[in-house]
Amino acid sequence: MSSARTPHALILPYPAQGHIVPMMELSYRLIERGVRITFINTHFNHNRIFATKASGQATFIGEEIDGINFVAIPDGLEPEDDRHDFGGLTQSLMKVMPTLLEELIRDNGGEFTCFVADINMAWALKIGKNLGLRTAAFWPAAAAAGLLDAIFSIPELIQNGVIDEHGALMKKEVIQLNPGITPLDSANLPWHCFDDAYTKVIIFNYLITNNQATSNAEMMICNSFEELEKPIFSKIPHILPVGPLDSKFESRDLNLCxxxxxxxxxxxxxxxxxxxxxxxxxxxxxxxxxxxxxxxxxxxxxxxxxxxxxxxxxxxxxxxxxxxxxxxxxxxxxxxxxxxxxxxxxxxxxxxxxxxxxxxxxxxxxxxxxxxxxxxxxxxxxxxxxxxxxxxxxxxxxxxxxxxxxxxxxxxxxxxxxxxxxxxxxxxxxxxxxxxxxASSSVMEGGSSLKNLNKFAEFLRENQVKEVQKLV
The missing domain is CATH 3.40.50.2000 (Glycogen Phosphorylase B;)
Structure with missing residues (x-):
């Protein structure tokens, strides 16, 4: 395909407010750089988002607003189900979403050129890669102050006997994941924040799946900036900080996240x-x-x-x-x-x-x-x-x-x-x-995050895309 083709990114956040917001901000920044955007929500969140708009405008799945085309995929739960039950939500997503995501990409045969998935949905990267899309993973939080360092350290934590292969705590101690990073209590590892043992195991296994699946990403970015977390970015230079994400679009009446x-x-x-x-x-x-x-x-x-x-x-x-x-x-x-x-x-x-x-x-x-x-x-x-x-x-x-x-x-x-x-x-x-x-300097001309964001947009413009076969 011609490299002059306009890049069209398919964006997939984890279906929660704190994940939708930064991926929407990223989408606006990419629009400013000439990238077309299709944004995936679950049906449940799509209906909630557009029900909150005061404009009275009828909104249909697949409608383009503010330069973003919105599509929706079921999360497998009923409307009355508790979506704060992350164990139940996660299991349901994994049952229904992979097939439907593949159908979405195939049914748009060749429309999309690249796929940007929340690392919390990293399992989806393999689908995009297999269907010929450029792939990137987005971490919506900090590199060190968030969960990323803990998630990537799971094999090391098992090897050192801090947790077992199911994520259960074996040693209650303060651990140092990386030099220069603030130590943390092993009891506060991310999957331990849930009350019941069943949910802990579900989330732990899901994190391992996503950890392994990030290998399908050609590039990784996160919503932080270099000067904020220098020690961790010197340790993981393959993750580009592009934050703090902000855009000229936030003053519009329609806040679509x-x-x-x-x-x-x-x-x-x-x-x-x-x-x-x-x-x-x-x-x-x-x-x-x-x-x-x-x-x-x-x-x-x-x-x-x-x-x-x-x-x-x-x-x-x-x-x-x-x-x-x-x-x-x-x-x-x-x-x-x-x-x-x-x-x-x-x-x-x-x-x-x-x-x-x-x-x-x-x-x-x-x-x-x-x-x-x-x-x-x-x-x-x-x-x-x-x-x-x-x-x-x-x-x-x-x-x-x-x-x-x-x-x-x-x-x-x-x-x-x-x-x-x-x-x-x-x-x-x-x-x-x-x-x-x-923070302001990082996103201004010559700033570290602005350079990384431009580098990321350039990566998305490299449309080395294979033809996507239609479903028979």
């Missing part, structure tokens, strides 16, 4: 607040609170006496207890507190009124706060958030951790005192602004 409707009125509310005065509180798309912790957090925010913007996701609280605000709380904070179901977080964190970010430390939130110079108060829930917290507090020193009491509770007094401590710490504020500058 959000599973909840955004409360855009909160920006107007922020406009009325003083500079560096507002506590922003958000816990991503997965965190679940029990009633006691939910109420303690509410009372802690009240005790600060400061204005706050709190994202109270519709499913933020557990299913066994209906969590409620403390009696009279909403009335008492009405003049300085705003609770919303979901926020346009990109815009919120850029707003000059924001003073700090009470965060679960998911990577999207971490890099968004970091690139805007916002100091963190860390409230991790599970998995990579525990890794990210250590980097925020101990390595980058741009935040503080909230400490649990003997009952495992973060008390209202702890919330109040740590907010005050954080906002008085000039060293943290200075370091936050310094990292903001490094």
């Amino acid at each position: 959000q599973l909840w409707p955004e409360d855009k009125q909160c920006i107007a509310w922020l406009d009325k607040q003083s500079t560096n005065s507002v506590i922003y509180v958000a816990f991503g798309s997965i965190t679940i609170f029990n009633n006691k912790q939910f109420q303690e957090l509410a009372l802690g925010l009240e005790l600060t006496g400061r204005p706050f913007l709190w994202v109270v996701r519709p499913d933020l609280t557990n299913k066994t207890v209906n969590c409620t605000f403390p009696l009279g709380f909403e009335e008492r904070v009405a003049n300085r507190g705003r609770m919303v179901g979901w926020s346009p977080q990109h815009k919120v964190l850029k707003h000059p009124a924001i003073a700090c970010f009470v965060s679960h430390c998911g990577w999207n939130s971490t890099i968004e706060g970091l690139r805007n110079g916002v100091p963190f108060l860390c409230f991790p829930y599970f998995c990579d958030q525990l890794f990210n917290q250590k980097y925020i507090t101990d390595v980058w020193r741009i935040g503080l951790s909230l400490t649990r009491d003997e009952n495992g509770l973060i008390s209202k007094e702890e919330v109040r005192s740590k907010v005050e401590e954080l906002l008085k710490d000039t060293n943290i504020i200075t370091k936050s602004l310094s990292l903001k500058q490094l």
